[in-house]
Amino acid sequence: MQERTNLGPIMDAAVARTKARMQPQGIDADYDLAYEHFDVTHFLLQARALLSNDRVDPLRLYLRNGAEATLSPEINFSMQAYLARYPEKAGGPEQSPYLEWLKRGQAAGEIADPAPGPEKMAPVLGMDAAALVELLAATRSGLQERLRTGTLGEMFARAAEVEPLIGDAWTETTRPTIPPLFSVNTVDQVAAMHACQRAAGFGTARVVLVATEPRWGGGRRVEGHIAHALSSHLDPHDIVVIYTDKSGTAPPDRFPTGVREIDLAGEVDGMDPLAAQRMLVELIRSFHADAVVNINSGLLYDGMTTYGKALAASERLFLLLLCNEQLAMGNWLGRPLRYFYRCFDLVEGVITDSAWLENWLQDRHQLGAEQAARIHVFRAPVDPRVPVVSPPTPDPSRRPQIFWAGRWDRQKRIDIAFEVARRMPDVDFRMWGESVLTRGHVGEAPDNVSLEGAYAHICDLELSQADVWLYTSAWDGVPSQLLEVGMTGIPIVGSLVGGTGEVLGEDDAWPVADLENPEAYERAIRDVLADQTRARRRSQALRDRLLRERTEAAYSEHVAGLLLRSAEREEKEGEAG
């Protein structure tokens, strides 16, 4: 008997004809099992070509297609969703994974629901995945039933009489979207947002630092300095650090206790890039912070390119720019080159670690005084608790030791350090650091170089044996290494590049301007070794200058003054607009 539905008599007749030619019960047990669940109307709405085909048995066709089947046999089963979770079912003993699910999978709680990501969304909704799948199935089935034979479908059909183009959308009743499981991207975004906010304890923040990754080693780094500086002005709990590009953990002493760290990179891993940008932007906005500082976050730079104006409408954004880098081909790339001009008009200010970079930006972009005033140099503080290291005990039989430490990459010019060592066979060179270069790039180490391997912090080295600290980078800002070594009283011979001149003065260190010339480094080292007492006096002057110029108090005032909204400033902003 022909069922009457809101789809209309022509469709109803086609369904009846199709059912009439399907295989009778009792011939094939698998077919009979599937037939109990197979929804002919649902299937034909997806395969309209079969409506005018009087020979094909749709269920036989569906089962024969096995794991390759693209249509769904009933509204709550999706072959693609099932096999994405259980790929091994594609090669199972059954003719079709659908049979596997009907016989065993469904009872075992296996999920074949067509909605994207119920497992991810369930915790957001406060339920487990099974309960959510059950709710989705009930919702979908109820909707389908009411569309076919209820008032809902009657309204659909009546509208299709007014506007026949609506009738073509009957096919969409086979796959209704049920928010919040709107799409893979949306589910990923909502789940990641919820997870990140939960990690932040669902609390607002006054300052949000958005960093690439929780880089291990190297002491506080700029994000740590900023957080410590702010901690005398606010509760560290009001600072949030978001890692956007790479997961990991930061050293325990980088931040003051209470700073909240969020591993957004882990949450957006595998997410569509645009969706991840939006997720980060919404997360940032949700903190309602005084300031947001981008510390080299690639995802935030991308997000600012897409959503910059909208983000800037509510947030006080700052870019923290460090140096560009020279690529193997010789050309230069980096955040300052690529993003300063893209973002400058959007942000409240740009922060650099060196006056050198500030000047470079002003000059390159030909900024006027008003614009240049938005560039700020945060002069990293030194730690006055670092003790002066005693020089090696004078001993005519002892060979002098030159210390060098750093990441073994192109920037650090290992080749120069090796060449200096070759020119000084009477001196020992001890070099620390993990190599990211092959031996082929730097050549064999000379015999008087000992490779000491990785190090966690400069203080862990045997500094009392260091006669000279050698620094050979080809480019840099103000490296924390020089600030740390500068406090130990060890004489520093270092390349004069970027911001290093803001640490290494002519009167209290041995800056080398002729970077490519190993002889220049040798001359400076020999000058130190010739009169160690004079050299140590000069280095003490460096320490004294650093203590004067780079106090934690001044740094803290500068950072807080710029980043935190004061009541006075808010009042001014309110008056302005």
Next chain:
Amino acid sequence: MSTDLTVIVTAHDETAVCGPTMRAADLAVEAARGRGLTVQTVIGLDAPTEATSTYFRQPHFDHWERRVLHERELGRVRNALVPECDGRYIAFLDADDLFSENWLAEGVVALDAAAERGEHAIAHPELNVVFDGAKTMWLNIDQSSRLFTPHYLYFRHYYDSLCMAPREAHLEIPYVTRDVPNGLSYQDFQFTIESLAAGWRHVVVTDTIIFKRRRDVSLVTESNIRKSLVRALPAMAIDRVRDLGSTRR
């Protein structure tokens, strides 16, 4: 106030496409009147093109009040029309969309029922069907559903801009102006968030449908829309978002 409902169709440059729209609207108005409701019908013409003006001047639309505005923006048009309307409730319809024949009558029933329960409610159709240039279908989710999470509203709107609301809701929470050049858009989305925060209940009316006609949209327009955000709202702050929708008036 003697008028139960004001239906407002808004148009700017639409002409022939409004034929089915107006027919569906007339059928729904007739059905509502058949249930004893008084209905005011208004066509809001916003900076209409000559062709649109001519189209809506036709005598067979004379049973609709015609209002001409020059707001050039949907939100502002709605804001301008609401104070001049008579209805306890206001139902909007964009010129190229349709709603189901029962939407107006059932929407009023749902809002009246909410009022009797002491709730201040805003109604949405149950189903959103996109047709013509693209086809898709999604459910609108009632605020009381277990599928409702405020976190979704960071990324997507649970509802379409078509809704039925008490006049006072629109007077209390007018639509904001779009600022597309600065990436701030989605007035209806913002209306939902702000009304939720103000304690309005968003209810879905069973067995009702909005049919959204998807016409040709330029890639540039689509791209600009995708790059837009709802304004940053206090209600979406990390420490408040979980409470969104739990406020009672």
